[in-house]
Amino acid sequence: MSSSFQPENPLASALLVGVDFGLPHFDGELEELGLLAQTAGLNPVARITCKRRAPDAALFIGSGKADEIKLLAEETGATEILFDQSLSPAQQRNLERHLGLPVNDRTLLILEIFAQRARSHEGKLQVELARLQYLSTRLVRRWSHLERQRGGIGTRGGPGETQIELDRRMIGEAIKRTRERLEKVKRQRNTQRRQRERRDTFTISLVGYTNAGKSSLFNALVKARAYAADQLFATLDTTTRQLYLGNTATGAGRSVSLSDTVGFIRDLPHGLIDAFQATLQEAADADLLLHVVDASNPNHPEQMAEVQRVLAEIGAADVPQLVVFNKLDALESERRPLHLADTLEVDGRPVPRVFVSAHTGEGLSALRERLADVAGVSGAVESGLTPDSAAPLQELPA
Structure with a gap:
């Protein structure tokens, strides 16, 4: 599977976006999102916040703020947009078409960090399951072999219905296999706990x-x-x-x-x-x-x-x-x-x-x-x- 997220690229620069919906824990400085981006190997080059009563159904932030973000990305040379909130698959696709840049959210950012840091067999299984579950809703953009046009956010061509269904089945089978392997790990841990309890x-x-x-x-x-x-x-x-x-x-x-x-x-x-x-x-x-x-x-x-x-x-x-x-x-x-x-x-x-x-x-x-x-x-x-x-x-x- 592929992702527009490029943590290995030292030149990858991110524009951070936060939306204040009036919740008490809103991070107005986007400090934590910036730390997450740096942990993942990205360079935060700009930050922008806005206030809304509710998310825009299509673009999450509305077309006016999306235009402002696009202009700021061009001025700062940002190669990726990172949102501090979770985006729906439709909002993510619409934003990428509007901005002409890869758009990711806090959820994928954390998943990418976990994927980089997992070392044990169990940890890798756990991260892989979470990634599969997340990416299964974003088949159009996340699976490179579905794209007829290599690179970028496709404006020409696209995946066929049959191929998407085949890949959904493939992901479903991969999720099932990973869950079964994690269940085996869980049984092993339970055995170890019982041994500790006996001691x-x-x-x-x-x-x-x-x-x-x-x-x-x-x-x-x-x-x-x-x-x-x-x-x-x-x-x-x-x-x-x-x-x-x-x-x-x-x-x-x-x-x-x-x-x-x-x-x-x-x-x-x-x-x-x-x-x-x-x-x-x-x-x-x-x-x-x-x-x-x-x-x-x-x-x-x-x-x-x-x-x-x-x-x-x-x-x-x-x-x-x-x-x-x-x-x-x-x-x-x-x-x-x-x-x-x-x-x-x-x-x-x-x-x-x-x-x-x-x-x-x-x-x-x-x-x-x-x-x-x-x-x-x-x-x-x-x-x-x-x-x-x-x-x-x-x-x-x-």
Whole structure:
């Protein structure tokens, strides 16, 4: 399959487009979309936003704004248009005809990043399933062998009805085969979980918004060398290591199973959530979730809400949590907390919170002590995660 998306081309430049429909999470600066574009290997050369009450059925943004985007693309030399929202197949086709340039949306951008980053057999299967499901609705443009005219957005010729039907059947069969292979992976994971349960292994999963520092915290805790970088979706594949917690409240040292999982992001494509069900099941089946938050990001409340939404979607909303506010070293002195441990209200219930810096190691000993207490006490989730021993809630200054 082919795509107009060219992440390997160093000259690929993108014009970013965002439409404000009055939703509270609208990113007026298109900062996150710009980071996604850079992660995928594109160079954002311009950004443009507009306000609408509802999407235009044909062009999503209306013909006037489309003309403005076309002019700006010509002035800046943009070779691709990226929308911060999801486009329907018809809107995407109409925009490409109107603008004369490839048009992609946030969904495909995330899919492309996942396709670049997946390393394990399971990860590649999961991404491939999501891509197949997405591209199946965009046969006319996405499958190169359907085009009579090579390159560009065809103005002459086009696919025949019979060929499209044949390819739809081909994609359907590919989706079925990929799902069957993922089911096999899921059964293998279930077998591994049952083995851990028989060994009475306490399992902890790291979850959080992308680029919150999960992999850095994972490496700091278990002295591992999992890939970590200051970029979105640095790692996709679940990594599990044993974490030795030293002496616990029961008087004996104990090891727990710690897993680093894929990061979440706003408007994570549903196809990816479905495809990564096998991996995300690690979070749903964990005894404890370490919800890692980038304390230095001013939008962390919205990011936390998005993580909670995805956790609910995968059936992990009731798993006990310990919130870890990471990147303490990146906070200005006036925004630093008075205590490294307190409680935070999440979805109406108090949840313990610990402030740490995976980079400098500050707060890690307090986090280890809390985890040791939780893992070492019988009925740990209930008795070890009570907020009674923590400091009261403290708000970070804006």
